Amino acid sequence: MNRKAFLQNTALGTIGAIYAPEWLIKNDVILGQGKKRYKLNTRWSQADVAKYPVNNCHEMLQDRKGRILLLTDETKNNVIIYDKNGKYLNSWGTEYPGAHGLTLFNENGTEVLFICDNKRHQVIKTTIDGKVLMVLDYPKETGEYTKADEYIPTETAIAANGDIYVVDGYGKDFVIQYDAKGRYIRHFGGRGTEAKHLKNAHGICIDKRKGKPVLIVTSRQQNAFKRYTMEGVYLDSIELPGAWVCRPVIHGDYLHAAVLQSNSLQGKQSGFVTILDKNNKVVSNLAGSDPVYNGGQLQEMSQSLKVFDYPHDVCIDDEENMYVAQWNSGKVYPYKLELIA
16 A cells, blocks of 8 residues: 555544643553553643644654654755754754654764655755755666656665665655665565565664674565565565564664554554564563564554553654654654663
């Protein structure tokens, strides 16, 4: 299911629904299982909605100064910058109507951002304060695309040598690899019936938890992550039954991911957050069912508590707290989840 079809099958959050449900505000809600349990804070953002509105809150990250950066497709302020307590610090960006993916990379001591804009059909590299450094247009070098509209990038991952991996998550589901200067190297994935193929390649990250880096790519409609070598050779799949996972986010030994919706409750605001350990076993679902393995097989997961509508990304800060950004959820600002020691 592509983005247009999904939008047609869901009710868009519109007028005035910019705050969390009252019952969430009034109650101390604890989410998750085992060692990954969190206290929910729905009032984290202190940004003035009149001055700094959001539309879809797509992705978040933390820079080396400890600031939290939020990417929204609201062109009054595409990037909103907070401190960890939710205080508004700054904002920039008016030219990214399809702002979707946000990746941070330390380039020789300087932090830079990569923004995927799925309406501009481009990937834009910027400084941390928004100065444009490079623009990657649609990858006609691949031979797979005849026009820009066929290419709808959703996420990037940047290798240590500066190579750029772009997933065309709402287009043709290819992963396109470039060098640090934006020169095409190869592409892989794409749609098809083999295990190496992807279906809604929504997110990507580089996983170094076991030493040698590998790529983890979302295949959201298949409820899975797929692992590849850095050269694009398929390795295996991480099956996550019932979970329409967004991008994988590695922090320490754990992989975290927003789950846009439960497979059994499609289009019904049924999202949650899942956490996997170093062996890619689910250890906690926030607002989701307890992870159960039967004969080594993970059983179907789904939303169990109505906390989130459509979570789209998570950010883990340097104090192990989590921030959750949501898409199509009534213009709600991100929530903060504080890890319970």
